[in-house]
Amino acid sequence: MSFFDDDFFNTRVTRRSQNRRNRGSGFRPNTLSGSTVRVALISSVSSVLFIVILYLLFMDGKPTQSNAQPAMLSGQTLLEASERMINASDIAGPTVVSVINMTQQALDMEDKQMDWLHSDQVSEYASLGSGVIYKKQDDKAYVITNAHVIQDAVELYLVMNNGERKVANVVGKDTITDLAVLEVEGKDITKVIEIGSSKKLRVGEMVITIGNPLGFSGSVSEGIVSFKDRIIPVSLNQNGFYDWEQIVIQTTAAINQGNSGGAMIDLNGKLVGINSMKIADYGVEGIGFAIPIDDAMPILDSLLANGKVLRPYLGIYSMDLDFYSHSQDTSEWKDDLTDEEIATDDKTSNQALPDLPADVKQGIIVLEAVGPAQEAGLKFNDVIVALDGNPIQSTIELRKYLYSEKKIGESVEITYYRNGKKSTISVKLSEKTEE
Incomplete structure (x- = not known):
């Protein structure tokens, strides 16, 4: 049940219902039409005056103008x-x-x-x-x-x-x-x-x-x-x-x-x-x-x-330990080798594998030491894990540390593993004489 007689209000009515309303109310159609026009005219004039008064009150009678333009829309x-x-x-x-x-x-x-x-x-x-x-x-x-x-x-x-x-x-x-x-x-x-x-x-x-x-x-x-x-x-x-x-x-x-x-x-x-x-x-x-x-x-x-x-020169050729570890996973290419070749390769890999504690997963394997590193005593298969006490995980980190933190003639303390034993050594950095 609705609160109103009709659930939907319709502004359009039929001519029959309009005539019925006219006869029952005693008003003549001409009279109703004239009154409607006067009311509409007075309402329109009043609305316009009201808007003008509000504009003058809020804008203080001064027109405003915006100079803002979207940057990319401005020619x-x-x-x-x-x-x-x-x-x-x-x-x-x-x-x-x-x-x-x-x-x-x-x-x-x-x-x-x-x-x-x-x-x-x-x-x-x-x-x-x-x-x-x-x-x-x-x-x-x-x-x-x-x-x-x-x-x-x-x-x-x-x-x-x-x-x-x-x-x-x-x-x-x-x-x-x-x-x-x-x-x-x-x-x-x-x-x-x-x-x-x-x-x-x-x-x-x-x-x-x-x-x-x-x-x-x-x-x-x-x-x-x-x-x-x-x-x-x-x-x-x-x-x-x-x-x-x-x-x-x-x-x-x-x-x-x-x-x-x-x-x-x-x-x-x-x-x-x-x-x-x-x-x-x-x-x-x-x-x-x-x-x-x-x-x-x-x-x-x-x-x-x-x-x-001019950059400080340590003098090592190296390989990242994690790269070496990944390279030992030969499950893919071993399918193309004979049993004899696989056995020979495994033997060579085991001989080259550095002896490290189980918790040492990252560092730098010394493939060859020359110049300052050789003079200080670094050798093949030494695994460098820190410079001046700062952990070093890759060749990139080693170079960045040397080039940004050290100068030619300074010494760097290297922490490394050899045959499973942890040691430190001091290397005096020199100037590299060739590319």
């Missing part, structure tokens, strides 16, 4: 961003060069009479990369690039922004940070790039990369900073084993083959990173990396002053 803002990218590219563009690396193999396969300096051609066997002019001194210009760009180079040429070619010489390179400095004749070079700050970058900030992808010199691409301090494992010897970790800027800006060594700049045209690498895999897009310029500058200064980076 003027989009135009300003576009102009900033154009200006930044104009500023930095002339300082970015192409690097042509002629290895001995490439030279052997090419015409020995070819004058690469004055030729408009680029050898199909040459390796291509990019570089950035960052310093000029005493009629010499200095160019930043990646160490891997000039790997195994016999002859190096730079192609300037105006198409001119110059012979380049290697001042120094550092494999660990993948940085190198080249020197060219700089009498006619008038522009060097301005150094910015990678520490001031913000995630989401727009950046620009300039380089020589696939031989297309002076190519410009834009993107954003995806992550500021991404840690990427790298293989210094390119043997598939990670033995270092590189801190890089992750970006969506396109970095392709040939971009390595080129410039990552901000919208002011300042250098904030050196293009280094990308993830090239199926289904991967928009993931490139650059070396932060704040990390690169001390390395570049050392290369310019000394031709190399």
